[in-house]
Amino acid sequence: MYHPSSPRADEFIDHQEILDTLAYAEAHKTDVAAIDGILRKARECKGLDHREASVLLACALPDKAAEIETLARQMKQDFYGNRIVMFAPLYLSNYCVNGCVYCPYHLQNKHMPRRKLSQEEIAREVTALQDMGHKRLALETGEHPLHNPIEYVLESIQTIYGIKHRNGAIRRVNVNIAATTAENYRRLRDAGIGTYILFQETYHRESYELLHPTGPKHNYAWHTEAMDRAMAGGIDDVGLGVLFGLERYRYEFAALLMHAEHLEAAFGVGPHTVSVPRIKPADGVDPDAFANGIDDDTFARIVACIRVSVPYTGMIISTRESQAVRARTLALGISQISGASRTSVGGYADGEESETLSPADHTEQFEVSDNRTLDEVVRWLMKLGYIPSFCTACYREGRTGDRFMQLCKSGQILNCCHPNALMTLEEYLLDYASPATRALGENLIAQEIEKIPSEKMRALTLRHLGSIRGGERDFRV
Numbered sequence: 001m002y003h004p005s006s007p008r009a010d011e012f013i014d015h016q017e018i019l020d021t022l023a024y025a026e027a028h029k030t031d032v033a034a035i036d037g038i039l040r041k042a043r044e045c046k047g048l049d050h051r052e053a054s055v056l057l058a059c060a061l062p063d064k065a066a067e068i069e070t071l072a073r074q075m076k077q078d079f080y081g082n083r084i085v086m087f088a089p090l091y092l093s094n095y096c097v098n099g100c101v102y103c104p105y106h107l108q109n110k111h112m113p114r115r116k117l118s119q120e121e122i123a124r125e126v127t128a129l130q131d132m133g134h135k136r137l138a139l140e141t142g143e144h145p146l147h148n149p150i151e152y153v154l155e156s157i158q159t160i161y162g163i164k165h166r167n168g169a170i171r172r173v174n175v176n177i178a179a180t181t182a183e184n185y186r187r188l189r190d191a192g193i194g195t196y197i198l199f200q201e202t203y204h205r206e207s208y209e210l211l212h213p214t215g216p217k218h219n220y221a222w223h224t225e226a227m228d229r230a231m232a233g234g235i236d237d238v239g240l241g242v243l244f245g246l247e248r249y250r251y252e253f254a255a256l257l258m259h260a261e262h263l264e265a266a267f268g269v270g271p272h273t274v275s276v277p278r279i280k281p282a283d284g285v286d287p288d289a290f291a292n293g294i295d296d297d298t299f300a301r302i303v304a305c306i307r308v309s310v311p312y313t314g315m316i317i318s319t320r321e322s323q324a325v326r327a328r329t330l331a332l333g334i335s336q337i338s339g340a341s342r343t344s345v346g347g348y349a350d351g352e353e354s355e356t357l358s359p360a361d362h363t364e365q366f367e368v369s370d371n372r373t374l375d376e377v378v379r380w381l382m383k384l385g386y387i388p389s390f391c392t393a394c395y396r397e398g399r400t401g402d403r404f405m406q407l408c409k410s411g412q413i414l415n416c417c418h419p420n421a422l423m424t425l426e427e428y429l430l431d432y433a434s435p436a437t438r439a440l441g442e443n444l445i446a447q448e449i450e451k452i453p454s455e456k457m458r459a460l461t462l463r464h465l466g467s468i469r470g471g472e473r474d475f476r477v
């Protein structure tokens with residue numbers, strides 16, 4: 001498929017400006033006055049520009065680095081409280097015409113079995129996900145015009161929303177598919193998707209073209225301008241991300257923030273989420289073969305710096321990361337995590353059988369580092385003092401894009417997200433949790449009710465919780 005190239009991507013991801021930013025950050029990495037000034041601005045919670053944020057990322061003064069971390073923790077607490085939103089990926093198809101060298105689904109990988117789920121198989125996957133307790137999915141497919149056309153994705157979304165198994169329901173389908181046309185984004189919007197997520201992989205054009213040697217994804221501008229087309233197509237919530245390890249992390253960090261600034265300037269609203277995946281082992285993919293891998297400390301610093309730079313943007317971490325790394329970064333800014341993920345096509349319904357599949361039958365996109373069940377992850381979060389939230393209310397109440405941002409900025413989130421988190425956690429506890437998780441959760445809910453600032457909202461939440469315990473479902477404020 002031919003896509004016209006455009007010079008616009010190079011305007012908002014300006015390579016020279018990134019290089020100048022990196023030089024500026026290097027020059028100021030021990031400049032106490034500059035760093036203090038940036039931290040003062042960050043404390044106002046209005047965000048930082050890419051240059052300021054890059055100075056914090058480069059900061060080489062241990063006491064200032066500790067201040068950045070403390071501020072990130074504080075801002076995470078102020079904007080997101082102790083709620084952590086839960087989701088799961090759902091792989092529909094691993095057919096792909098692209099040549100991405102870091103992904104086992106690339107076209108040249110001839111020994112990986114190719115699989116595309118039928119609508120019946122999708123229904124089985126969704127039933128398995130509902131039986132775990134999931135309410136929010138991220139759809140994943142490779143790019144293939146014949147196997148995975150937009151019509152297939154749209155039909156799959158309709159199937160997913162239509163499955164109601166016991167008390168289960170998927171209430172929000174986020175979509176992570178290849179860059180497409182504004183018209184196709186409009187069709188996705190009309191199908192009721194939540195966030196459209198597309199990882200840039202790398203913002204460095206030259207590296208991008210080398211890492212994507214073949215296929216439509218080779219076109220840097222087409223890929224980089226996808227969010228502009230998505231927003232032009234009416235999708236309010238878009239999710240950015242880079243694959244850390246492909247390029248120098250400071251380059252990616254500055255560019256990621258420039259992308260967010262561009263969306264804010266062009267559409268009046270920045271990204272809804274930022275994801276921070278790192279390269280992981282997969283069939284034919286050795287992370288050590290990539291020269292720009294980052295250690296856990298650097299990774300944590302990136303998360304903290306994104307948190308203080310874009311306070312109203314959610315941050316996502318997947319099961320690519322271990323339990324220990326997830327625990328560390330949750331405190332620094334992560335607001336959404338996946339749980340009990342299967343990164344293969346059909347992995348949920350295959351369930352235990354997947355343990356006995358021969359290597360030739362495996363279709364995982366990457367190795368999962370956190371293999372716990374959803375019940376284990378939920379219990380673990382609560383033991384750490386978090387509220388696992390299965391909430392999807394904002395999107396269903398039309399609070400998307402700038403309307404969602406207004407809610408964050410007005411501080412009303414405690415009167416809104418907090419009750420919704422408690423109500424959806426109650427649903428989870430009643431329908432899916434083990435006795436130990438349920439006992440822990442009921443105690444937590446009893447304590448957390450008191451934190452709802454508005455008396456009226458507290459009373460409403462208690463009433464709704466009573467109805468949920470009486471067997472009704474799907475309350476939200």
Ligand code: SF4
Nearest residue numbers: 096098100103106142
């Ligand atoms: S990253 Fe996406 S586009 Fe690239 S090979 Fe993998 S599935 Fe295909």
